[in-house]
Amino acid sequence: MEFKAVRVTEHVYWVGAVDWSVRDFHGYSTERGTTYNAYLILADKITLIDTVKAQFKNEMLARIASVVEPTSVAYIISNHAEMDHSGALPAVIQELQPEKVFASVMGAKALNEHYHLRSPIVPLKDGDGLNLGKLNLKFIETRMLHWPDSMMTYLTEERLLFSQDGFGMHLASGKRFADEIDEGVLRLQAAKYYANILLPYSSLILKLLERVAELSIPLDIICPDHGPVWRRDVGNIIDWYRAWAQQSPQPKALIVYDTMWQSTDLMARSIADGLSAEGIEVRMMRLRANDRSDVMTEVLDAGAVIVGSPTLNNGIFPTVADFLTYMKGLKPKNKLGAAFGSYGWSGEAAGLIADELKAMGIELVMEPLKVKYVPDREVLIKCRDAGVRVAQILKQRTNDGKAG
């Protein structure tokens, strides 16, 4: 195999793999593919930070071999045990026979529970250091960002943070650095990653950012485990993270729905018209036309989430139920909400949606809006008025900063 490492700094090389073809990452649509980033530190103790998904092991070893003899790797550090970063680890340990393999205390446990390794993993505590000769590493435990084992590794002399999933995105590219990629693409893919992976841990992210500021850790480069390396203006991605973690409601409404015979669709369109007329940015996303992970990206900065479903067999339409389950797990905060939908005879869906939204802590701003069979002009005026009402409350909240 002929693959080359990419130089990041004087001592650090990218030795990961680009997965151009993956389109589903445990239920998250990866329309742009992804990368599994591993990094090689050329120090007296040559050190590999994370590995790659199992099937890309040989690509990673070939990239390492373009810089050093792979068996000269002395240390391997696993920042995160999830299999997209540790899948190749057991075979790599077997082939390279490193002196030591390190992980957080929880990481050592998790790796053993995944791979039942014969050789021990050296556990590291928060704040521990590791001398590699002329270079020094420091470990920052980031438990539940986003797994119990997660940690980050800071390379002091190069002011460089290996941030595992943090500050990453699913984006396959021939470019290795964020400053070589369009900022709109970066922001969209980073937001999608945040909304679908990190959102439930937003309060921990704010604490981490505070801690980094308090410790005055100088940060010039961020090397995540997915997507490009941030080597310029790292403040930009940190500012994006701070804003997403704060979850301040924006004057934007998302209408998420599905429809059987277009009645719920007509209601959605009328609600959207009322919202737009009040100057609110609107997104309408029918669930059979949009992947749930793309809908979550829009939830991230929406101040209002309005959910609609026809009643099917006394319940919520399956795509809408799927989305509600998914959104509930991601624990969005500071949202206004409303429920609507058409029905034929029993009409439970809108009420069930309202119950689900309430259980998520979403503040309902109106009674569920329901229509039997097909909405007439009067009903559509009611729907439009409902859109106007939601918009007015949302504008008041975003102006006052009182939402939530």
Ligand code: FEO
């Ligand atoms: Fe990229 Fe949590 O694994």
